[in-house]
Amino acid sequence: MNVSRFLTTTSQYAFLGVAAFLSLFPFLWMVISSTNTSIDIISGRMGLGDAFRTNVANFFTLVDVPLVFWNSAKVAVLATLLTILVSSLAGYGFEMFKSKARDRIYSLVLLTLMVPFAALMIPLFMMMAKTGLINTHVAIMLPTIASAFIIFYFRQSTKAFPTELRDAAKVDGLKEWQIFLYIYVPVMRSTYAAAFVIVFMVNWNNYLWPLIVLQSNDTKTITLVVSSLASAYYPDYGVVMIGTILATLPTLLVFFVMQRQFVQGMLGSVK
Amino acid sequence: MYHRTILSRFVAGALAGASLFASTAAFAGEVTIWCWDPNFNVAIMKEAAARYTAQHPDTTFNIVDFAKADVEQKLQTALASGTTDALPDIVLIEDYGAQKYLQSFPGAFAELSSKIDFSGFAPYKVQLMTVDGAVYGMPFDSGVTGLYYRKDYIEQAGFKPEDMQNLTWDRFIEIGKQVEAKTGKKMLGLDVNDAGFIRILMQSAGGWYFDKDGRLSIEGNSALKAALETEQKILQAGIFKPAAGWTEWVGTFTTGDVATVTTGVWITGTVKAQADQSGKWGVAPIPKLNVEGASNASNLGGSSWYVTANSSEKDEAIDFLNEVYAKDIDFYQKILAERGAVGSLLAARTGKAYSEADPFFGGEKVWQNFSDWLVKVPSVNYGVFTNEVDTAVTAHLPSLGQGTPVDDVLKAIDSQAQGQIQ
Numbered sequence: 001m002n003v004s005r006f007l008t009t010t011s012q013y014a015f016l017g018v019a020a021f022l023s024l025f026p027f028l029w030m031v032i033s034s035t036n037t038s039i040d041i042i043s044g045r046m047g048l049g050d051a052f053r054t055n056v057a058n059f060f061t062l063v064d065v066p067l068v069f070w071n072s073a074k075v076a077v078l079a080t081l082l083t084i085l086v087s088s089l090a091g092y093g094f095e096m097f098k099s100k101a102r103d104r105i106y107s108l109v110l111l112t113l114m115v116p117f118a119a120l121m122i123p124l125f126m127m128m129a130k131t132g133l134i135n136t137h138v139a140i141m142l143p144t145i146a147s148a149f150i151i152f153y154f155r156q157s158t159k160a161f162p163t164e165l166r167d168a169a170k171v172d173g174l175k176e177w178q179i180f181l182y183i184y185v186p187v188m189r190s191t192y193a194a195a196f197v198i199v200f201m202v203n204w205n206n207y208l209w210p211l212i213v214l215q216s217n218d219t220k221t222i223t224l225v226v227s228s229l230a231s232a233y234y235p236d237y238g239v240v241m242i243g244t245i246l247a248t249l250p251t252l253l254v255f256f257v258m259q260r261q262f263v264q265g266m267l268g269s270v271k
Numbered sequence: 272m273y274h275r276t277i278l279s280r281f282v283a284g285a286l287a288g289a290s291l292f293a294s295t296a297a298f299a300g301e302v303t304i305w306c307w308d309p310n311f312n313v314a315i316m317k318e319a320a321a322r323y324t325a326q327h328p329d330t331t332f333n334i335v336d337f338a339k340a341d342v343e344q345k346l347q348t349a350l351a352s353g354t355t356d357a358l359p360d361i362v363l364i365e366d367y368g369a370q371k372y373l374q375s376f377p378g379a380f381a382e383l384s385s386k387i388d389f390s391g392f393a394p395y396k397v398q399l400m401t402v403d404g405a406v407y408g409m410p411f412d413s414g415v416t417g418l419y420y421r422k423d424y425i426e427q428a429g430f431k432p433e434d435m436q437n438l439t440w441d442r443f444i445e446i447g448k449q450v451e452a453k454t455g456k457k458m459l460g461l462d463v464n465d466a467g468f469i470r471i472l473m474q475s476a477g478g479w480y481f482d483k484d485g486r487l488s489i490e491g492n493s494a495l496k497a498a499l500e501t502e503q504k505i506l507q508a509g510i511f512k513p514a515a516g517w518t519e520w521v522g523t524f525t526t527g528d529v530a531t532v533t534t535g536v537w538i539t540g541t542v543k544a545q546a547d548q549s550g551k552w553g554v555a556p557i558p559k560l561n562v563e564g565a566s567n568a569s570n571l572g573g574s575s576w577y578v579t580a581n582s583s584e585k586d587e588a589i590d591f592l593n594e595v596y597a598k599d600i601d602f603y604q605k606i607l608a609e610r611g612a613v614g615s616l617l618a619a620r621t622g623k624a625y626s627e628a629d630p631f632f633g634g635e636k637v638w639q640n641f642s643d644w645l646v647k648v649p650s651v652n653y654g655v656f657t658n659e660v661d662t663a664v665t666a667h668l669p670s671l672g673q674g675t676p677v678d679d680v681l682k683a684i685d686s687q688a689q690g691q692i693q
Contacts, residue, residue, distance in 0.1 A: 042518045062309060122352045129354040211341050212348050215303075215357065216333060224337065231338030232308040233537065 030248075034241035041237040055238035062239065063225055064217075065246075071137065072221040073250070075210070076203040079141040083199045084192060087147050091154025092180060096166065106155070112148045117208060125212055135215040144203065150195055157191040157265075158184075193258045194265025201251045222247045298587040299329035305346075306363035307339040312574070315606045319595040322602055326594070330587060335359070343368065350376045355581035360588040363411070365574045366399050367657040370485070372577075373402050374655055380407045381578040381585055387593050396615040398650035400575055407577060409592040410615035414535030414572035415645045416471050417554045419542055421456075422633065424530040428453040437567050438558035440472075440501045443531075447510035450530050459531050460523025461502075461511040463672060466664040467571055471533060472498035474651055475569035476560045480661075480688070481654030487692060489660075489685035497560040499677045506672040533557050535571035536641050540611040542631075549631045556644055568647035573615075613641060656692050663687035 033041045036049035059065070094106050124143055125134075133139035161184065169179045185192065207223045214220055226243040229235065255262065302320075306312040313336045320332035337345065342363065349357045350372070364372055373380060383389075384406045389397045396410035420435055428450040438446075447458030461468065473479060478494020481487060489495065505511055512529050514520035523529045525545050532538065542552060556567035576596070578588045595602055596616065603619035606612040619625060620642035628634045654660075663684050670680055 125348050126352045126354055129357055134357050217335050227338040228336050233311055
């Protein structure tokens with residue numbers, strides 16, 4: 001083993017170490033702070049404190065935790081399943097069915113990625129108001145279901161899907177929906193897993209649109225609740241930290257459970 | 272949808288001979304309110320709602336708490352989309368932003384001039400919600416300012432509490448130099464990336480970023496110029512402890528590192544939270560600038576309640592605000608004692624909580640003093656773009672410390688502000 005290789009390896013590890021520290025520190029800080037009082041947090045205390053139970057108790061008195069979690073979970077899970085169903089069908093369709101208009105329509109779909117949400121917000125809000133959906137969870141989910149990014153992601157992954165499988169299935173007399181359901185979905189399961197992780201995170205952390213649409217305390221999701229706690233004139237940061245931990249846990253959990261499939265899916269593997 | 276119930280009850284009440292229903296049953300709707308801060312505005316509104324429902328049992332309240340930025344975002348979206356049925360009946364708006372909403376969305380908020388007697392409120396609070404002579408809100412918490420000072424440090428430097436009353440800023444700086452020489456403590460904490468201090472000084476001399484007609488006024492604004500000069504003198508005298516951000520700034524006085532704090536009355540709770548400093552603090556009027564129209568009173572922050580014009584519960588909402596916020600002296604005692612909230616109703620000072628001597632401040636009647644100063648806060652026009660101009664001012668504050676002449680700083684602020692407003 002020569003010196004230059006040793007140096008390269010060391011510097012690589014040093015770089016990765018710094019990067020890991022930078023990404024992990026906020027989480028560490030969050031966990032440490034959840035055990036301290038607000039005053040200790042402000043003064044930058046780095047050690048573990050003994051206020052964890054008080055913070056949790058305060059959080060549970062201020063917030064109707066089961067209701068808020070139920071709201072968040074309902075919205076995130078349903079929106080994720082619907083998004084994946086609709087967008088994977090679209091991605092499949094775009095790749096499988098050839099026509100002249102296909103790529104033009106596809107470009108239009110991708111073009112919507114460039115429109116910032118802030119520009120869509122007011123027209124969307126008017127649509128929801130006209131259909132009487134303001135302050136409902138349906139209103140949060142509807143605009144997210146047809147996701148241009150996920151359509152794009154599925155179409156790209158579908159390029160690796162062996163068309164011979166589809167041809168063979170056709171010869172065997174399977175209808176298109178059967179091919180999709182019994183052949184495509186099982187083959188693409190790591191793609192589905194990766195999409196699930198991404199879409200779930202986006203929906204769970206969704207903030208701006210729920211904020212605009214939701215109007216009452218009993219429909220609010222966890223992101224709105226934490227934001228409200230943090231914006232007090234004198235926020236109790238200990239309580240805010242409990243809120244952020246609870247808001248982070250589900251996405252972490254989903255990620256760790258599906259980590260292996262996620263990585264495979266991102267690499268675009270087809271089994 | 273509530274109209275019918277209200278109307279039928281009215282008719283029933285009238286038919287049954289007014290006496291039966293007169294006191295209670297005129298309204299039966301649900302009043303929805305948006306505001307921020309669960310421990311302050313939300314808690315205070317719940318108290319107000321409880322007081323009203325005690326007299327009007329048919330009225331219910333739905334108080335929804337969102338973050339302050341979230342309330343503004345929601346309000347802006349609903350107003351801009353013209354979807355008025357998505358608006359609450361009552362909404363809390365920060366005073367600096369009031370004119371923006373009132374002028375950008377004319378007709379969106381209920382005019383209250385004929386329904387509420389505004390003569391009983393601090394004049395500057397009423398002025399900031401007035402458009403073309405019509406008043407559109409219910410004045411709520413005040414940010415009337417005071418000079419909180421450490422009696423022990425001041426005395427070590429050879430001064431008495433009497434020496435701290437009605438100062439000028441030049442005198443304040445002289446005392447600051449003495450305090451540092453004798454005690455080693457800085458006179459004040461200062462965040463040079465925050466324009467709050469400038470806003471306090473400017474309003475104390477009756478000035479703002481805008482003139483009385485709401486036009487941008489930077490160059491040639493004597494109050495703003497004097498405020499910037501004062502900050503520059505303080506920076507050059509070195510009598511301040513620098514702070515980066517709000518929490519660090521709060522830390523300058525909670526840790527006992529500085530001798531004074533000049534800010535809004537809402538800081539009182541934070542000052543008093545340091546129990547070991549009890550008896551060491553005093554509160555005086557803030558020092559004044561050396562320009563025409565200068566006074567020892569000013570304001571920082573504060574917000575007020577607004578009723579939306581298309582609310583189906585409009586009359587009920589107005590009646591509620593009028594009954595509690597414009598009349599209930601006892602309510603103001605309770606929110607002062609429990610939440611540290613100083614309202615804008617001048618008569619509140621006659622109550623018990625306002626009359627109490629506070630041992631933390633060595634037995635001073637601080638609330639009486641603050642309500643004296645409340646009347647004197649100069650009225651200014653906060654204009655439509657206070658936050659935008661504030662960004663321009665903040666951007667150029669650090670150059671004061673580098674010794675850039677104030678006239679040049681004003682010029683730079685002016686050109687940036689012009690750009691941001693257009």
